[in-house]
Amino acid sequence: MALVAIGCGIVVNAVASDSTVSSAVIYVPDDYATIQGAVNNAAEGDTIIVRDGTYPESVKVNKRLTIRSENGPANTIVVGKPNDHVLSVTADHVSIKGLTVKNATGYNRVGMYVHANYCNITDNTALNNPYGFFLSESNKNTLINNIASDNLGDGIYLNYSNSNTISNNTVLKSSYRSGIRLYSSHNNTVRNNNVSNNTYGIRLSGSHNNTIEKNNVQSSTYDGFYLFYSNDNSFVDNTASQNNYDGFFINASYNNTLINNVANANNYDGFGLELVNNHTLINNRVNSNNKSGISLTSSNRNLLEGNVASLNTEMGFYLLSSASNSLAGNKASANKKVGIQLEKSGNSTLTDNMMEENYYNFGVTGDSLPYFYHDIDASNRVDGKPIYYWIDQQEREIPKDAGFVGIIDSLNITARDLTLTKNSVGLLLAYSxxxxxxxxxxxxxxxxxxxxxxxxxxxxxxxxxxxxxxxxxxxxxxxxxxxxxxxxxxxxxxxxxxxxxxxxxxxxxxxxxxxxxxxxxxxxxxxxxxxxxxxxxxxxxxxxxxxxxxxxxxxxxxxxxxxxxxxxxxxxxxxxxxxxxxxxxxxxxxxxxxxxxxxxxxxxxxxxxxxxxxxxxxxxxxxx
Structure with a gap:
């Protein structure tokens, strides 16, 4: 109660604040035989503790509650009823901790379904459901330390959901969908998750301004990380390895940043960028991929800086039909085809790139003059020797220490007494x-x-x-x-x-x-x-x-x-x-x-x- 002074007298305010109401602790099955019975009879803010056991029910949480197991998800199992979610949350500020939700049946049914805000989903396991954890139009929730395993669809799915934190989860064996999927979901943080043996690892579609960091994605049927129509996302300190397609595949997207990521031993490219513009790739390491380390196709105005590509089966860095890209301070070594290859790609800027011990170190190809117009200075080196790539020059002689020579749109240039080896073209002469x-x-x-x-x-x-x-x-x-x-x-x-x-x-x-x-x-x-x-x-x-x-x-x-x-x-x-x-x-x-x-x-x-x-x-x- 509150005392309120009016004139010279004192009256009692009959309206009590929420802070004066203490929450109750309810035990299942002690107080109620079922979790749903406890929810139905609980008041806002109560805590429901579920003792060990298997509970065959579909639970619907429609008020602010804390529901947690007594001894963890291995001992507290909720098995869904036919054609329903196992556990659904439709109230804000709900906390669910330490449950296993399994065996949901029916089209698009979910182990744990959330249509709410400010909820904490922690230490749970979603097993053998059409979907594991599903956030629909839900904002500012946290999913931490959960396990999603052997679900048919996505292990963790954010649909039109923003500003959520997805961290320290383990997601594996999603048979037909992704480990973690964001669809039209923005400003989320996906951090420090282990994602393995899913159809796709982490997939973003129409999702912008998300932070994806310190995730480990491996052994996906297709790509480890997949972006489609997704812009202004940040990928930092992630690892993609042994995926059956690309480690990172980005398509029809803009302004994404990828820093300090590792893509190793993927069956296609380490990073495959297609129809993308204005991306930044800095200090990534791409090794032992079965195609190229970093591949750009029909992609323009991207920055590749300080990346290391080695031991890839094809190219270290491969640009195809891509324009106005900048490569600075990258290193390509021991790749089995070409260190850096520019194919039908115009107006590239290359500075301080090192190519060494590749089968071929460097190459430029095309079938018209614009494909040969690049800004490539002598700070770029092949096996320690400078590249001389001259455009619109006259009456000059190539220096004797050349490792690669390009003579483009030039008049009366002399190249003599040179030794050129291990490039896709030894001496390139075009439109001269x-x-x-x-x-x-x-x-x-x-x-x-x-x-x-x-x-x-x-x-x-x-x-x-x-x-x-x-x-x-x-x-x-x-x-x-x-x-x-x-x-x-x-x-x-x-x-x-x-x-x-x-x-x-x-x-x-x-x-x-x-x-x-x-x-x-x-x-x-x-x-x-x-x-x-x-x-x-x-x-x-x-x-x-x-x-x-x-x-x-x-x-x-x-x-x-x-x-x-x-x-x-x-x-x-x-x-x-x-x-x-x-x-x-x-x-x-x-x-x-x-x-x-x-x-x-x-x-x-x-x-x-x-x-x-x-x-x-x-x-x-x-x-x-």
Whole structure:
């Protein structure tokens, strides 16, 4: 009661405050045989203590109460009735602690259903229900130290629920849904949960401004962490490992931040970002994933900084059809394909990235000029050597310490006396004119020298070996390839859609295929050695000999004739007897027996094949 002074008298206020009412403690089954009976008879603020036992009932809590077991969830089990939730809460400020809720049946039924605010759900177990714990339109609740196991749907599901805390829970074996799922739920904290062997680990759909931190997600059927149409979320200090798809998969989302996370040994990518913009990935570690460490597809304006990607089966960092991304201070090591690969991705900025001991360290590919416009400075290194990626430069020479060379949209650049190895492209030449590439050694790359839409280049005296493709020229015209050694590549030289190029005195040997021409016209190929290397022509018109007579000394004698190429297969024996195809001894095969390339339609013929490698012919000026 309260005393109130009115004038000179004193009266008693008959309205008592809630604080003067003491709460009761009710025991089940001592005071009431069932939990529901205790709830029905309890007053607001009472505590119900449930002793050990199994209680076959569906409990509905519609007033502010504390319900807890006497000895924990292993000893206090509530088994739901058919087609109903096991325990549902529809009042604010309810506390449920230490119960097992199991065996709910019926469509969308739940072990513990909450449609309320400011509730504490602690130390409970939800077992073998369609859903484990379900918060519907519920705000500012806490779920702490609960176990959700062997439920068909989501272990913990927040539906249109905001500002809740989900922490220190164990969620496993959700057969058809996610361990923890947020749908249209915002400003929640999901912290320090162990989530394993679910269909998805932690899944956000249409959910924004959530904090997801220090969770351990593993062995999901699909992705460990999955975001769809979810923006402005923060992922910090989480671990995703051994999931059957990506460790983290983010799709159609914006402005999420991922810091200090670990994604290891996932069957797809460590981080897979698709159709996302303005994400920040800082200091994450992605190791031993079965595809790429961090992969961006059709994703723009993202920042990747200080991340480490190692021992991934494909790429360390892979950008596909993605624009205006920034990579700074990342490290890619011992990845089995490429450390950092930019594919059809324009306007990237790369600084201080380290690539080392990858199968290929670095690569840039594309089919139009915008895909090659990047800001890549020499602070980026491959196996300790700087990347020189020059755009719109003129009359300059590449420094001798280059580890990777890119010459883009430039004029009269010189690259000489370099050793380039272990990149997806050794030397990249795109949309440039008048480049001189001389005395460069290129090995163990995908493309040794790649020329795209580049003209009037001189490629001479280079040693190109042990690459997939030695020289790859696409849409490149009027180039001169001279005295290169091209050996032990899968394909020595490819000319695709490339016209009016000249190949002279190149030693093309021991390649799986020496020269391939595709849809190319008026290329001039003469005085080259094709040793254990075939040539293939498809829909191309090629001249296989000099267009003018040449003067040369052969076997001490001086001759003048047209000159083709050296094809060891042209020198034949028939039944053990040598067939003389050079009856005049001038070192040129007889015109009546040209060399016909073994591929194509039989229309590619060298009418003046050399009888010996070109080194055996001494060329002289005609008037000497």
């Amino acid at each position: 004119v008048g480049t001189w590439i001389k005395n460069v050694t290129v090995s163990n790359t995908d493309d040794g020298i790649s020329s795209l839409a580049s003209s009037y280049s001189i490629i001479a005296n280079n040693n190109i070996s042990n690459n997939d493709w030695g020289i790859n020229m696409l849409s490149s015209d009027y180039n001169f390839l001279f005295e290169n050694t091209i050996t032990k590549n899968q394909l020595g030289i490819l000319l695709g859609y490339s016209n009016n190029n000249t190949l002279q005195r190149n030693n093309i040997s021991n390649n799986w295929e020496g020269l391939s021409l595709l849809n190319s016209r008026d290329n001039l190929v003469f005085t080259n050695n094709f040793i254990n290397s075939s040539a293939h022509s498809t829909n191309s018109a090629t001249i296989w000999n000099s267009v003018l007579e040449m003067t040369y000394i052969y076997n001490g004698e001086r001759y003048t004739n047209f000159m083709g190429n050296y094809w060891p297969k042209y020198i034949r024996e028939d039944l053990g007897s040598f067939i003389n195809q050079d009856t005049d001894g001038d070192g040129i095969g007889d015109a009546l027996t040209p060399y016909t390339l073994p591929t194509g339609l039989g229309t590619d013929k060298d009418y003046y094949p050399l009888m010996q490698p070109y080194e055996n012919y001494i060329y002289v000026i005609a008037d000497e």
